[in-house]
Amino acid sequence: MKLIPYLNFDGDCEAAFKFYEQVFGGKIGDNMIYAGSPMEKEVPPDWHNKIMHISLTIGDQEIMGSDAPPSYFKEPQGTEISIQLEDPDKAERIFKALAENGTVTMEIQETFWATRFGMVTDQFGTPWMINCFETT
Incomplete structure (x- = not known):
């Protein structure tokens, strides 16, 4: 599947x-x-x-x-596309690109579960979560 x-x-x-x-x-x-x-x-x-x-x-x-045909289009609600990365620099670059002309929900930052995590809705209305788990 x-x-x-x-x-x-x-x-x-x-x-x-x-x-x-x-x-x-x-x-x-x-x-x-x-x-x-x-x-x-x-x-x-x-x-x-x-x-x-x-x-x-x-x-x-x-x-x-x-x-979507005009009568069928609906703004995304209740979901995000989650991106899983291992490289913090790449996570920062992708977040910055998606945030350009978009809306940042949570700035990319270190959290207790991730080296980098951030949430953004891009300029096209698609919501994203960037999750970076750096491997050593």
């Missing part, structure tokens, strides 16, 4: 996934738009070039997403 986070956006999925590709060093794979698909008639004409489905591979992990 594999669990894959699926992120929904309100029209800025392509920009978000290009940003995530840069931040996480991943590679965008599948990238389908509504135009020319069976879903084309389900979205307004100005959404035809929006993302119907996209995937991003980061190492051996994957996230997927789409621009």
Whole structure:
């Protein structure tokens, strides 16, 4: 079994996934738009070039997403995407990138359980938790 986070956006999925590709060093794979698909008639004409489905591979992990049709989009609630790292410098870099134009819930810092931990909602509305457990 594999669990894959699926992120929904309100029209800025392509920009978000290009940003995530840069931040996480991943590679965008599948990238389908509504135009020319069976879903084309389900979205307004100005959404035809929006993302119907996209995937991003980061190492051996994957996230997927789409621009949810306007009547279906809901802001994320009650969940965060948790990132587990072993390198504090990398944790700091990723947190800083996600925080740019976003909202920091908890500054990245040392905690009793982690070398670094922080919480942020990025500029696209996706909530993240950065957990760094440094190994020696």
